[in-house]
Each structure stands twice: as structure tokens, then as C-alpha cells.
Amino acid sequence: MSEETFDAVIVGGGPRGVATVLRLAARARVQGAAPVRVAIVDALAVGPGATWLVDQPAEYLNNTQADATTVHPDESTPMSGPPAPGPDLVDWARRVRAEGSHPVGEWVLEEARELTGATFPTRRLQGVYFRDQLEAAVATGAVELTEVLGLAVDLETRGEERTVVLEGGRRLTARTVVLAQGMVQGRRSAEVQELVEFAQRRGLRYVEPGMPAERDYTALPAGEDVLVRGLGANFFDVVGQLAAEWGGRLDPVDGDPHGRLRYLPSGREPHLVVGSRRGVPYRSKPEGGRPVRPFTPRWAIPEWFDALAARGRVDFAAEVWPVLGREFARVHLEAVAALAPEAVTGDWLAGLDAARTAEEVDAVLEASLRDEAWAWTLEELHRPTLGEPVGEDGWARLVRRMIRDELGSMSDPWHHPRAAVNGAMGALRRHVGRLTARGAFTGESLVRDVLGWFDGDSLALASGPPADRVRLVLALLEAGVITLLGPGMVVEADEQAGRFRAASPITGAVVTSRVLLETRMSKGKVPDTDDPLLRALLDTGRARVHTVDGVPTHSMEASPAEISEDAEGGHNLVAADGTIDAAVVVLGIPAQSTQPGSAIGATPGVPSPLLAGADIAARQVMARARVTAVV
CATH class of the missing domain: 3.50.50 (FAD/NAD(P)-binding domain)
Structure with missing residues (x-):
């Protein structure tokens, strides 16, 4: 079968692939270059990708509010490429309402009419937004896009070129390949x-x-x-x-x-x-539009995180978790003291100041809370019964309390203790991600603690429905x-x-x-992925699993990236022998352990690893495409 040739082939048609095309269009317009020839490959849909398919049930919702969604970087995201503002999800919905129709269907207009910044949009509506942004970039003439619905199964090397091989034999060749598969799934256990x-x-x-x-x-x-x-x-x-x-x-x-x-x-x-x-x-997100108590750290301040990153060799469970726990305990006790002063006793703040382990934090909580209705410990975050058998009656009591706490947290997130803990986790987990990005943790602690249980616990508290x-x-x-x-x-x-x-x-x-x-996803762990292209790269040594101190993580390895137009690479595929393939860029979830935060969607006004990575990929595509043009 004959080869088709492009400047870039992007594997993955979701938001990372779309963002890369947007950044290519922005760069091509500023440079006055000829249109960049791009192919996007996705097994299901180009634009929405698998997560935001436009034909999925309307009951499937995004777990992020509409005003926290964009695919266009703003000044908050560090990048070396030119700015290119575009509508966020709320602005786009406003335009759809003004136009009074949408080619995808009447349901798009109906949902856009109901959308506010505090709304949790349907996944399908967000998929239409991603698709519209992709089409708008192509309409500028800066990008020539070929959409390919198919399954990428291999990647071949021939000199400076790379060929993506599809199931069925179709071959797409380019000087740069961007792997942006998103939420990879696991093989059957x-x-x-x-x-x-x-x-x-x-x-x-x-x-x-x-x-x-x-x-x-x-x-x-x-x-x-x-x-x-x-x-x-x-x-x-x-x-x-x-x-x-x-x-x-x-x-x-x-x-x-x-x-x-x-x-x-x-x-x-x-x-x-x-x-x-x-x-x-x-745990639930707060009721849309209700004010949430702001979180200001007392111990886990930015300077403390910076000092840990500079020192390195950090053990999360021994050094970080107790300090985070002190913050969670503090906001819980502060909220209880405001709601029910009689339920709190003793100088708990001094106790937390002196606590050096998670067990000591829990001891302060147990000594300070004398009303069972507000009792809580850190250990409950991942073991609701502390691992102890409770029987049918004990479990029923715990479930009734969980219902009561969830209702209170949703309806009054400014005052409720559980909402305060959720908010603190949402703020602090980002700092943990930055420590990971800076290589601060030992390999054993990263895999055992951060990837092993903290990521899951933090999602349960701060990324709920x-x-x-x-x-x-x-x-x-x-x-x-x-x-x-x-x-x-x-x-x-x-x-x-x-x-x-x-x-x-x-x-x-x-x-x-x-x-x-x-109702669980077999997601995220690259060593067990069923993605045939990633599987082929790993099994043949053309890619390797990222390790820290010799301990394997859950991701494949990509090279570090520098935010500079003078940088030659970044986020590039690393082979089993340590060689770096400058022609292959890996974005997001498959390389998450070297790109922390890249699994999270982009929010206006918040630095976005997803969008920064897209600009890094676009820089390399343009540089290699120019080399091709000169030749």
C-alpha cells in the first residue's frame, strides 16, 4: 500500500491532538509559512476523541464546571509560541446561542442555552466544542488536515522519517509523529x-x-x-x-x-x-455556584514545597503526607469549631503544630473532637472503617453518616468540614504533582505512595462528580x-x-x-496497556517504562522539555537503551510520570501542562517541517 506523506502525524484525536493542531496553526500564521500538513489518527473520532464522543448518552457529564474548560492557552500557561486567543467552553456556548443553530444537531443549541459557568456540561457537548475549535483552526488555512479513523498498530523508522502503520496496512509518513492517545486502557487482567x-x-x-x-x-x-x-x-x-x-x-x-x-x-x-x-x-463537587471556603496553607506553604524539591530524595509517606494531614485536620477542626463550638476541645492547633506523623495527627483529631457526628481521621480517607470489620449494622450507620455529610458538604461548602477537607486536597495535590515533575521523590516512595494510594485518594476527594x-x-x-x-x-x-x-x-x-x-476504567498503567502501538513500542524496546531509582512507574518515559524556542526537543520518546527519538513526541497520559498534570484538562487562567505540551510538540513539528522545506 502506498505511503501518504505529511509534516506531522498525530495519534490521538482528543484534546491533546486538537491543542497541538491549534498551536501549529498559530505558529504557521505568525511565520507566514505554507500550510502545515497534518494527519490525525483516532480509532473513534477526531476532535472529541474517546472520552467526549458526541454520540454518547446525554447523562454522561464532565466532572469539571464549564468555566474551567478551554483548549486555548492564555498568559497563565508558559510557552514559547505565539499567543492565539480563542473561546473557552462558556464563550463558545454563548456564540452557539447567538447563532441559533448548530450543524451537529438541535441538542447542541438546547444544551448551550442551559450552560452557565457553574454548569457541569455533558461530555458530548464538550466534544462538540473540541471539534469546533479544530475546524476553526483548519478554516484559517494555516493547517491542511487529513482525518483518519483507524487503529495505529506500529511505528516504523526510515532515516529522518517515521511511518505510522494502521490496522489494515495504511501507512502515514512524516518527519514528526506526536503520540497523544490520552486515556489508554489496560489489557484484560x-x-x-x-x-x-x-x-x-x-x-x-x-x-x-x-x-x-x-x-x-x-x-x-x-x-x-x-x-x-x-x-x-x-x-x-x-x-x-x-x-x-x-x-x-x-x-x-x-x-x-x-x-x-x-x-x-x-x-x-x-x-x-x-x-x-x-x-x-x-466525594461530591460543591453545589454549582455556591461559595467555597478559600484554603490558605499554614505548614504546606510554597516555600516548604520548594525546599523539598531542591533537596530531593523525599519520602512522601514519612515527610509530605503528615504535613498535608495537618492541613486537612486543621481545616476540618476550624470548620467544626465554627459550626458546633461545643464539639471541639483542647488546644488542637498546638497539637497539630507538634504532630510529626499521620498517626499523631489522627491522635489530635481523636482527642479534640468529642461529638461523634463530627469525628474524623486521616486514615478514613482510604479505609473508611480503619480496616476493622464493622458488621451490617455498623456499616449502615457509617453509610447514613456519609449521606448526611455529603448533603451538608454540597449544600454549604463554605462552612461544612468535609467540604473544607476536599478544598484543601484540591489545592495541595497540585503541589504534589509539581514535586513529582521535579523528580523530588525517591522511586520507591513515588510508586508505593504517590502513584500507589495518594493519587487515588486525592481523586476521590477533589475530583468527584x-x-x-x-x-x-x-x-x-x-x-x-x-x-x-x-x-x-x-x-x-x-x-x-x-x-x-x-x-x-x-x-x-x-x-x-x-x-x-x-463501572471502573482499566486506565492509565502503560506497562499493561492494550494500545497496540504503545504495546509494539514497549515490546520491541523502542520505548521503555519510566523508572525512578530503578523502580518502574506506571508511564512510559519521555525526555524533559524546556520552554524555549531555542530548545531542540522535549517530551521525546526514550528507547530501552536510553536513546531519544527526536522525531517522536509523547504527550500527556502515556507519559504522565514525566509530565505531571498533563492528564488534567485546561482551565482558563491556570497554567496548563496539557497546552504547554501541545506548544512544545508544535515547535518541533514546525522546526522539522522547515528542514524538509529547505531540503
């Missing part, structure tokens, strides 16, 4: 493979882990137990989709000060029995449509019963079912 085969053999229904837009969770058997594993962001989207299908009614509870809802079933509901490792759902979706889940819990199984969920194929079996060693609950839904 041995457990998942066993469950797949068990379901096929016994005629059961099993929905395995993956991107929710590529799965079908609907048409569940009414009145039956259905097992669900996963209590993160995807779980809330799936519940929203299912509730719309069931057709039950949500009514406000009269007189409830926290906006509690009552779910009135339609009769089409199954009984969802849900569990996970932690056993409790992600919209409040409206949480209110629905809480109403379903109180209506008995959803039951939380408990922490440490174990799923097995029960051959004797011919059913899936789930159990929690913490609560003692055991449930069997003909249906098992995985």
Missing part, C-alpha cells in the same frame, strides 16, 4: 478474563472495565440483584443513564435544609449492590435501589451456583447475581 469466560460459559451478563461510552449498561432485570464494581466518576454517569431509563421520579423532601431528594420508583429498577476497594463513592448526580445516588441509596456492599469488595465466579459472587470482608455481606457491571 487474569481476573477479568476469567469472568468473561465464566459469563460466556454460564450465559451470564458481564460488562468488563473500559470507557463508559463504549459499554452498554442498560436493560437490567427489574427487581433482581445486580452487582456493580466501581464507585468513581463513571459510576455516577452510569447511574444517571440507568435512572433516566427506569423513569422513576425525584421529589424534594419538604423542609430539608440540605436539598435532600426522595426517589419514587417506577417498578423497572433492579437492586444495585455496589462495592469497591474503598467501599464508598467519590457534580452535586446533582450525587443527590440522585444518595436518593437511590435511601430508597433501597442502591446498596453499598462494603470496602474490600471481592468478586468471584461461583461455579457451583452458576452466578457471580461478591463479598466484603469488612461488612460480611455476600451477594450473588446473574449480572456484573464494571
Whole structure:
């Protein structure tokens, strides 16, 4: 099959690919260069990518407010390329409303009319935004774009050129290839493979882990137990989709000060029995538009983080977590003291000043809080029962308290202690990401602590679902449509019963079912990826897993990047023997351990590793394209 030649081939049609094209267009316009010839390859869609497909259910929501979404860098993002302002999501929606129609469909106009800065937009609407920004860049004439729907399976080298090989044999050749695959998925684990085969053999229904837009969770058997594993962001989207299908009614509870809802079933509901490792759902975002208590650190100040980065060899669990814990404990106690002064006792601030370990922080919390309604410890963040069996009654009490705390946190984020902790985590996790980017942690601590548990705990607190979706889940819990199984969920194929079996060693609950839904994603860990191109590069030594102190991380290695027009490379692929391929740029999630923060979408007014990386890639594409033109 003949080769097609371009200045750049971008593998991945989501926001990183779109942002790279936008930065190429900006550079080409300023330089007065000929149009840059670009091919974008994506297995599903160019523009939205897999996460923001425009044909996914309307119930799937972004977990970021609309005013926190853009694909255009502003002055807050350090980059060497020319500025090129463009509309953020809210501005774009305003333009759609003014035009009164949209070629994708009437639903785009309808959703744009409802959008405010505090709205959590549908994923499909954000996908249309990304697509429109891509088309606008192409319309300037600065970029000639070829869209390729297909699966990239290999990357070949011939001199200065690289050829992306697609399934089916199509070949796309360029001087620069940008790998921007985004949320890579994992190969089936041995457990998942066993469950797949068990379901096929016994005629059961099993929905395995993956991107929710590529799965079908609907048409569940009414009145039956259905097992669900996963209590993160995807779980809330799936519940929203299912509730719309069931057709039950949500009514406000009269007189409830926290906006509690009552779910009135339609009769089409199954009984969802849900569990996970932690056993409790992600924490809610505050109610849209409500003021949130600002966080100002007392101990984890920028200078302290800078000193750690300069020193290096940091052990997160021993040195960083206790200080973060002091901040979480402080804001919790401050909020409780304001809400219920009688519930707090002693000189807790002096106690926290003296605390040097997480255990000592928890001891201060236990000694200072004398009302069980406000009791809380750091250990609860990843072990709600502190790892102790609690039985059915103890777990029911904990779930009732969780519902009460979530309602309070959503409805009054300025005063509620749990909202204060969530806000502190949201602020401090960014500093932890910067320490990672600066190579401050030992390899053992990075993998064991930061990647091993802190990233997950911080997501559960600071990157949760919209409040409206949480209110629905809480109403379903109180209506008995959803039951939380408990922490440490174990799923097995029960051959004797011919059913899936789930159990929690913490609560003692055991449930069997003909249906098992995985609402978790098999995401992010490159060593186990099922992406055929990344797999080919890793398996042949043309790429390698990033290590720190010889300890493998979850990402592939890319070279460091400098924000300078004089820099020759940056974010380039590193082979097993340590050689750097200057013709291949790796952006975002596949190289996350060397590009912390690049998995997070871009927010107006906030430095964006995603957009900075796109400009670094565009600089290299333009430099190599100019070399081609001279030759």
C-alpha cells in the first residue's frame, strides 16, 4: 500500500491532538509559512476523541464546571509560541446561542442555552466544542488536515522519517509523529478474563472495565440483584443513564435544609449492590455556584514545597503526607469549631503544630473532637472503617453518616468540614504533582505512595462528580435501589451456583447475581496497556517504562522539555537503551510520570501542562517541517 506523506502525524484525536493542531496553526500564521500538513489518527473520532464522543448518552457529564474548560492557552500557561486567543467552553456556548443553530444537531443549541459557568456540561457537548475549535483552526488555512479513523498498530523508522502503520496496512509518513492517545486502557487482567469466560460459559451478563461510552449498561432485570464494581466518576454517569431509563421520579423532601431528594420508583429498577476497594463513592463537587471556603496553607506553604524539591530524595509517606494531614485536620477542626463550638476541645492547633506523623495527627483529631457526628481521621480517607470489620449494622450507620455529610458538604461548602477537607486536597495535590515533575521523590516512595494510594485518594476527594448526580445516588441509596456492599469488595465466579459472587470482608455481606457491571476504567498503567502501538513500542524496546531509582512507574518515559524556542526537543520518546527519538513526541497520559498534570484538562487562567505540551510538540513539528522545506 502506498505511503501518504505529511509534516506531522498525530495519534490521538482528543484534546491533546486538537491543542497541538491549534498551536501549529498559530505558529504557521505568525511565520507566514505554507500550510502545515497534518494527519490525525483516532480509532473513534477526531476532535472529541474517546472520552467526549458526541454520540454518547446525554447523562454522561464532565466532572469539571464549564468555566474551567478551554483548549486555548492564555498568559497563565508558559510557552514559547505565539499567543492565539480563542473561546473557552462558556464563550463558545454563548456564540452557539447567538447563532441559533448548530450543524451537529438541535441538542447542541438546547444544551448551550442551559450552560452557565457553574454548569457541569455533558461530555458530548464538550466534544462538540473540541471539534469546533479544530475546524476553526483548519478554516484559517494555516493547517491542511487529513482525518483518519483507524487503529495505529506500529511505528516504523526510515532515516529522518517515521511511518505510522494502521490496522489494515495504511501507512502515514512524516518527519514528526506526536503520540497523544490520552486515556489508554489496560489489557484484560487474569481476573477479568476469567469472568468473561465464566459469563460466556454460564450465559451470564458481564460488562468488563473500559470507557463508559463504549459499554452498554442498560436493560437490567427489574427487581433482581445486580452487582456493580466501581464507585468513581463513571459510576455516577452510569447511574444517571440507568435512572433516566427506569423513569422513576425525584421529589424534594419538604423542609430539608440540605436539598435532600426522595426517589419514587417506577417498578423497572433492579437492586444495585455496589462495592469497591474503598467501599464508598467519590466525594461530591460543591453545589454549582455556591461559595467555597478559600484554603490558605499554614505548614504546606510554597516555600516548604520548594525546599523539598531542591533537596530531593523525599519520602512522601514519612515527610509530605503528615504535613498535608495537618492541613486537612486543621481545616476540618476550624470548620467544626465554627459550626458546633461545643464539639471541639483542647488546644488542637498546638497539637497539630507538634504532630510529626499521620498517626499523631489522627491522635489530635481523636482527642479534640468529642461529638461523634463530627469525628474524623486521616486514615478514613482510604479505609473508611480503619480496616476493622464493622458488621451490617455498623456499616449502615457509617453509610447514613456519609449521606448526611455529603448533603451538608454540597449544600454549604463554605462552612461544612468535609467540604473544607476536599478544598484543601484540591489545592495541595497540585503541589504534589509539581514535586513529582521535579523528580523530588525517591522511586520507591513515588510508586508505593504517590502513584500507589495518594493519587487515588486525592481523586476521590477533589475530583468527584457534580452535586446533582450525587443527590440522585444518595436518593437511590435511601430508597433501597442502591446498596453499598462494603470496602474490600471481592468478586468471584461461583461455579457451583452458576452466578457471580461478591463479598466484603469488612461488612460480611455476600451477594450473588446473574449480572456484573464494571463501572471502573482499566486506565492509565502503560506497562499493561492494550494500545497496540504503545504495546509494539514497549515490546520491541523502542520505548521503555519510566523508572525512578530503578523502580518502574506506571508511564512510559519521555525526555524533559524546556520552554524555549531555542530548545531542540522535549517530551521525546526514550528507547530501552536510553536513546531519544527526536522525531517522536509523547504527550500527556502515556507519559504522565514525566509530565505531571498533563492528564488534567485546561482551565482558563491556570497554567496548563496539557497546552504547554501541545506548544512544545508544535515547535518541533514546525522546526522539522522547515528542514524538509529547505531540503
